[in-house]
Amino acid sequence: MNYIEVLPLDKLPEGSQKVVALGVVKIALFHFNGEITAMANACLHKAGPLALGLVEKKYDGLYVTCPWHGWEYNIKTGSAPPGYHDQQALYEVKVENGKIFVSEKPIVKAKHAEHPEKKLLEDLEKLKYQTTPGSCNVLGISSTNMNGAIPRYSTSEAALEKALEYAKSKYGAATKMIKLRDLEFRHCEGYYSQHQNACTWPCSISEMNPDDGMNEVYRAMILWADVVLFATPIRWGTASSLYFKMVERLNCVQNQITIKDRILIKDKVASLIITGGQDNIQAVAAQMMVFLTDIGFTFPPFSFVGWSRGWSAEDMDRNIQLFAKSTYIDRSVKELVDNTVRLSGLLKQHPSNTFNAPLPKISESPSGMEEEIKKSNSSV
Numbered sequence: 001m002n003y004i005e006v007l008p009l010d011k012l013p014e015g016s017q018k019v020v021a022l023g024v025v026k027i028a029l030f031h032f033n034g035e036i037t038a039m040a041n042a043c044l045h046k047a048g049p050l051a052l053g054l055v056e057k058k059y060d061g062l063y064v065t066c067p068w069h070g071w072e073y074n075i076k077t078g079s080a081p082p083g084y085h086d087q088q089a090l091y092e093v094k095v096e097n098g099k100i101f102v103s104e105k106p107i108v109k110a111k112h113a114e115h116p117e118k119k120l121l122e123d124l125e126k127l128k129y130q131t132t133p134g135s136c137n138v139l140g141i142s143s144t145n146m147n148g149a150i151p152r153y154s155t156s157e158a159a160l161e162k163a164l165e166y167a168k169s170k171y172g173a174a175t176k177m178i179k180l181r182d183l184e185f186r187h188c189e190g191y192y193s194q195h196q197n198a199c200t201w202p203c204s205i206s207e208m209n210p211d212d213g214m215n216e217v218y219r220a221m222i223l224w225a226d227v228v229l230f231a232t233p234i235r236w237g238t239a240s241s242l243y244f245k246m247v248e249r250l251n252c253v254q255n256q257i258t259i260k261d262r263i264l265i266k267d268k269v270a271s272l273i274i275t276g277g278q279d280n281i282q283a284v285a286a287q288m289m290v291f292l293t294d295i296g297f298t299f300p301p302f303s304f305v306g307w308s309r310g311w312s313a314e315d316m317d318r319n320i321q322l323f324a325k326s327t328y329i330d331r332s333v334k335e336l337v338d339n340t341v342r343l344s345g346l347l348k349q350h351p352s353n354t355f356n357a358p359l360p361k362i363s364e365s366p367s368g369m370e371e372e373i374k375k376s377n378s379s380v
């Protein structure tokens with residue numbers, strides 16, 4: 001077995017860890033309890049950098065936790081914790097004359113074990129779309145957080161229900177309503193902020209917990225719907241916090257464009273229902289539209305219905321009465337559905353296969369450009 005010198009010993013004091021290069025492979029070196037150990041640096045999950053993980057005593061030894069999504073490896077054996085069968089590539093280490101040497105090849109090979117729970121997300125991972133050329137699947141997403149235990153009248157949800165009923169009766173649409181308040185789902189935990197590849201599709205939280213409520217949203221919105229109607233109350237001049245909680249978890253959809261040049265939402269049409277006692281409808285609509293077009297939704301002309309009564313309208317009981325009786329709401333919700341469903345039909349006749357996403361891509365990021373510049377300089 002050949003050994004390659006990788007680091008002077010004094011650069012890896014007791015209690016420290018470091019990444020080193022072994023040819024093209026990156027190796028995580030650990031120096032704990034007087035012993036130096038080495039394993040492949042790229043986590044078996046999504047290649048997170050193990051050398052940056054926290055090392056702690058747990059289970060039956062010392063384990064490093066991947067800083068991306070928390071997979072753990074015994075730093076001495078490279079194996080996953082008891083109960084799991086993954087094995088990280090383990091290298092042999094020798095110390096001679098104050099220098100650390102690592103075996104050229106692993107002494108234990110990496111093994112990626114089966115993770116049965118992954119099967120539960122296969123439809124999302126493989127993007128098994130349920131839309132067809134003839135489907136008219138209309139999804140309503142209600143983002144009011146009115147407490148379901150004490151049912152009350154929500155203007156945004158009432159308008160959404162009206163819209164779905166109309167889509168069903170007028171267009172024979174298949175309809176589905178998701179009330180975000182009924183789903184238990186975790187907040188986005190900022191994996192993207194660690195590394196662009198740490199924000200995965202399906203969402204890494206979904207992978208960790210296949211029961212996470214956002215999986216229902218992903219399936220309905222991305223795989224099933226042709227049309228999505230988003231309804232929100234106005235809360236302090238913006239959409240509801242539940243709407244934003246959902247939006248943050250849709251970062252993984254937009255990120256597929258960034259890192260994989262892959263658009264998940266194509267030929268789907270969206271419209272908005274925005275209601276509040278006070279105003280700011282246009283600003284709320286603009287903010288929602290920017291995000292939703294950025295993940296691929298198409299909007300028809302006249303793509304939102306708004307309701308508000310102005311700054312001084314604090315008589316909210318009256319707001320409900322007026323809303324419920326409003327002929328404007330009755331008409332405009334139907335016209336919104338007409339515009340949205342008709343545009344969906346047109347898109348189905350002319351699918352947008354050739355549309356590109358003029359968004360920043362990782363291959364064009366400043367570090368990607370540095371590589372390009374290096375290449376072009378070396379060829380001059």
Ligand code: FES
Binds near residue numbers: 043071
């Ligand atoms: S846990 Fe390591 S990359 Fe996901």
